[in-house]
Amino acid sequence: MNHSIEKCIEACLECMNACNVCYVASLKEYELEMLRECIRLDRECAEICSYTAQALGRGTEFAADICALCARICEACAAECGKHQHEHCQQCAEACRRCAEACRIMAVA
Amino acid sequence: MNHSIEKCIEACLECMNACNVCYVASLKEYELEMLRECIRLDRECAEICSYTAQALGRGTEFAADICALCARICEACAAECGKHQHEHCQQCAEACRRCAEACRIMAVA
């Protein structure tokens, strides 16, 4: 497996974990109303990252298209989570940005 | 949920099932060598169909992009399975074509 693919799988799995941590923590927050979109996009992003990591791991020939989609969803999640000051939101936004970058490299490969 | 989305979820789940049935049956066939690509694409297609059905079910705003990707993978699986005369391959190819059509409608919606 080449280095870009390995880095991308790793970034996807870290992003998936950060999204799931943020999802659970957001569902417990006092100001739940403000976090509706955050919760929704955390799941959205965790699911595509999980799918992408597995697809890359099994050597899919659709890597470019899959990674372009994954990057787009990661960017949307980063934008939403980035609005909130909770540490889990900020960490999630950061993981989403790193994953989007790794996916953009794969998308044009 | 609107009618096109419901039809597309249904087509994805039927395609997922047909791909999984074809996958298991192919792995048991005597002429295994000829079915390498069929087995590989059956899994590839089952996974994207499963992902797409769930994403549509939770009202994703990325439906057009997800369905475009799903259609592309379904078409690749239909092309491969369509080459083989096993009944499970022919039925899978048919389900893939129907799913690709339903996804193409969503992709331009």
Place this chain on the structure above:
Amino acid sequence: MNHSIEKCIEACLECMNACNVCYVASLKEYELEMLRECIRLDRECAEICSYTAQALGRGTEFAADICALCARICEACAAECGKHQHEHCQQCAEACRRCAEACRIMAVA
């Protein structure tokens, strides 16, 4: 594929859909605070149902154990959703109960 497996796959996919519909609708409800557990279990249940449907579809030899787990999660989701009067919660609870029944049959098979 035998009849019990087919019925169980169908029940899992209907439950997955009902959970995803309830999940999205719950995230938009005015009384969000009361639905934290409902939202969380909707996702939990949708994920295990999706996994179980695919595993059964590919003829897993672990069907009994997988279905026992799926039944348990469906029952937990039915119990939570059953507490709420929203139509999506009631419909979800009903789908979860049907899926749990179908899974219990597989679990002792």
Place this chain on the structure above:
Amino acid sequence: MNHSIEKCIEACLECMNACNVCYVASLKEYELEMLRECIRLDRECAEICSYTAQALGRGTEFAADICALCARICEACAAECGKHQHEHCQQCAEACRRCAEACRIMAVA
């Protein structure tokens, strides 16, 4: 998130990757006939590991049952892959064993 859960997520994701690598490589091997069960169990194991990693990541209360199931499937995959001398099979068997151990700890926690 406590240390055992983190270790278990990590072991699941490493096992998922090893299973997917072994799956792809096995599908390309000359002696395909002998690898039917290996290919089948690689997918089976990758799917449960992926599911388990996400479930643990979102703090599921069903961790003990999920990890018991995951351990059982990892052990079956380790037993099968361990029979074959291909490096990808041996590495996969090793990852499966480590994951089974991490899951057994969670299963009795």
